Amino acid sequence: MLESLKLSLLITSKHWAVYRKSFLSNILPIVTDPVFYLFSIGMGVGAYVTDLGGHQYVSYIAPGLIASAALWTSFFETSYNFYIRLSYDGSYKAMMTTPIGPREIIFGELLWVCFKGAGMCLGVCLVMFALLRQFDFVFLFSITLLGSLLGVACGALGLLATSFVKNINQFQTIYALLISPLFFFSGTFFPISDLPPTVQKIAFLNPLYYGIEIAQALYWKKDVADILRLFLPLLILSGLFLGFFAYRRIYRLLYK
Amino acid sequence: MQQILRAENVEKHFGELKAVAGVSFDVYAEECFGILGPNGAGKSTLITCLYGASSRDAGRLSIFELDPQINGRRLRARMGIVPQDNCLDESMNVYENMMHFAAFVGVKRAERMNRVDTLLKFMSIDHKKEATVKQLSGGMQRRLVFARALLSEPELIILDEPTTGLDPAVRHLIWQKITELKLRSGTTILTTHYMDEAERLCDRLMIMDKGKIAALGSPSSLIREHCPGYVASFDLHTELADKIKSKLASSAEFKIIEDQTGIHIRAPQIESLVQLGKDLQAEARLIRPSNLEDVFLTITGKDLSADA
């Protein structure tokens, strides 16, 4: 078990070594997207919506945008990038000639998105703080931890989606029909409670929604304990649940 | 000789297709065991079962007394594997490819640089340390994969088509390295569809066709058993072909084989082939000892270069 964990960490560190090589172009979209949302929708809609639950619109959407960075980075990693390593560049084939097996590959992937989710939330949070001229160490620290949990849950979802994909073009469909709705029905731009009840129920299955509820509570310092008590277990459970199914399906792709 | 691998009725299916359809063989310590067969014979599929990168559907396998399906991780730590596709990381240079692999196979941090340098030197690519994989020629890449497979100081080396598609100079270099490793008392399993490679390197050979074993033995015993003697090749003229056929129709001594390249006649004695040429008033293009290609043709009725 310890040996397995060590190998998974080595895989993660190799992913990092590859990622680092084109660091700027890799992180750029993840960081610039929330900034554009903040300035376009935040400022534009903010001109009409001056008070949402007691917040200026820009500061209403800021925590959600930061937490969403974990979704984008981890889902992209376990969908496109994972698929390329699996089917095109032979990375995993090569690893399977060493003591590394399918278990280590999957755990290595989940560890990687755990770190990536944390790192991206941290980075986007710092950029947001700079733009909004504020600083809150407790939030910075807790959003980083939240990013790691979101990274695993959304990364596992990505792996699960990848296990159904027949060719790389199908990811377009998954982005359109799965990831966009997850993002738009996550409570980032408006409270989910304002939606019709049926839509609310569906949104309640969205792991990103759990994370964003937590992020907002932490950012606004409002009902933190209550929100954590409800949504932290949900987020962790959804990560475990998705991880479990992703593991089983991806295992069979790696070990035919 | 100590037996280190035993395969019994191993099968691997892909849907309806039995890519490996029940093969049984043993491999002994310090030998070079070859698997010869055309494209699609099931060599690579069998190989991935051996190192536990894919499951099998039937049969038993034990290597160093371990089942790769159960103890793949422990087994691979004792093997060096050159897969058919290089599977090198194109975003990294030669040195980085080696260092990451060294970590994967468990080389201690303090030893890594040293081991990597030694192996790059052994494969004569130490001057390419900083080159990215894309900058390497096909032969260089293959040598890097070779060096990579040796990082674990393997007791068993598995080579899946080590020289396919490489130019003669690189093939010879790789053959030389395989021979050097053999002298260091390692055990080697290699697959190939080149009969000269099999003949040159392998102590024992298993000829595979359509997932099954067509023949098994040392190269010389296979030749002795299935097609002893010499082969004379004539250019194909219908006139000559007819003449040969009518003359040799009832002969037990001569065997006629026709293919796209000409008409070939095999006989146990070289003298009788020379005499035949004189009788026919036709000069053979080539008279040579029969080889593994002839064995394959005799057993399966087709060329090694054809698909299975």
Ligand SMILES: Nc1ncnc2c1ncn2[C@@H]1O[C@H](COP(=O)(O)OP(=O)(O)O)[C@@H](O)[C@H]1O
């Ligand atoms: N992953 C796979 N899925 C389906 N069929 C496969 C797969 N891998 C190999 N095959 C088929 O199995 C047969 C044996 O292939 P392979 O082991 O690669 O042969 P060889 O290495 O001798 O050329 C071929 O017909 C090939 O198409």
Ligand SMILES: [Mg+2]
């Ligand atoms: Mg093959």
